Amino acid sequence: xxxxxxxxxxxxxxxxxxxxxxxxxxxxxxxxxxxxxxxxxxxxxxxxxxxxxxxxxxxxxxxxxxxxxxxxxxxxxxxxxxxxxxxxxxxxxxxxxxxxxxxxxxxxxxxxxxxxxxxxxxxxxxxxxxxxxxxxxxxxxxxxxxxxxxxxxxxxxxxxxxxxxxxxxxxxxxxxxxxxxxxxxxxxxxxxxxxxxxxxxxxxxxxxxxxxxxxxxxxxxxxxxxxxxxxxxxxxxxxxxxxxxxxxxxxxxxxx
Numbered sequence: 001x002x003x004x005x006x007x008x009x010x011x012x013x014x015x016x017x018x019x020x021x022x023x024x025x026x027x028x029x030x031x032x033x034x035x036x037x038x039x040x041x042x043x044x045x046x047x048x049x050x051x052x053x054x055x056x057x058x059x060x061x062x063x064x065x066x067x068x069x070x071x072x073x074x075x076x077x078x079x080x081x082x083x084x085x086x087x088x089x090x091x092x093x094x095x096x097x098x099x100x101x102x103x104x105x106x107x108x109x110x111x112x113x114x115x116x117x118x119x120x121x122x123x124x125x126x127x128x129x130x131x132x133x134x135x136x137x138x139x140x141x142x143x144x145x146x147x148x149x150x151x152x153x154x155x156x157x158x159x160x161x162x163x164x165x166x167x168x169x170x171x172x173x174x175x176x177x178x179x180x181x182x183x184x185x186x187x188x189x190x191x192x193x194x195x196x197x198x199x200x201x202x203x204x205x206x207x208x209x210x211x212x213x214x215x216x217x218x219x220x221x222x223x224x225x226x227x228x229x230x231x232x233x234x235x236x237x238x239x240x241x242x243x244x245x246x247x248x249x250x251x252x253x254x255x256x
Contacts, residue, residue, distance in 0.1 A: 024118060024121055031059075051090075057105075124173050152175035
């Protein structure tokens with residue numbers, strides 16, 4: 001990190017995630033939020049925070065283990081699984097944009113849909129997948145992250161939100177990106193990994209009992225949690241790349 005980047009972090013620190021009250025987690029598909037931030041969401045819900053899940057795409061093409069269920073039927077099944085999974089994490093406010101899986105939508109429709117939920121829910125912080133991950137190639141993930149990035153900057157401005165998105169302004173203080181290789185903020189999650197895994201197991205159309213892919217995913221999440229925990233001298237943590245309303249605008253060193 002450059003001297004300028006360090007100076008920015010000291011002068012304009014990110015808000016501590018757990019100090020905030022209202023959290024909007026925006027996920028591309030059913031199961032992405034559980035993978036990227038499930039333990040954090042469970043911890044926040046257990047603290048009595050206001051947590052909302054927004055799932056943008058309907059997952060109709062994620063049929064790897066759906067036993068022949070496809071199309072509208074699979075989309076409906078995955079919506080039901082998403083609600084059950086969120087309930088395991090303690091999240092009862094679950095919303096859906098029902099956009100067609102696999103980039104089958106207009107990006108502006110996605111942005112307007114997310115903007116509407118931001119205006120209605122009034123979050124302090126918005127979570128999305130990292131739109132700058134070097135390895136990520138799934139358009140739905142990149143598009144969702146880009147929507148969160150755009151709206152995190154514009155959400156406090158009533159005129160822009162109304163004119164561009166037909167949505168209300170919201171006092172968003174920061175954007176937090178999950179599924180990132182460059183975290184700068186961490187949430188200690190000891191005691192909440194079990195909830196995360198139980199939530200993932202609700203997505204039976206994707207991860208049936210005994211599924212080797214689910215076992216591999218759990219191993220990855222355990223390794224990632226231990227690595228992030230070690231950075232904060234604890235046993236388990238989830239990491240996020242966080243920018244506040246100052247560092248997300250005109251300060252490129254804040255992204256180092």
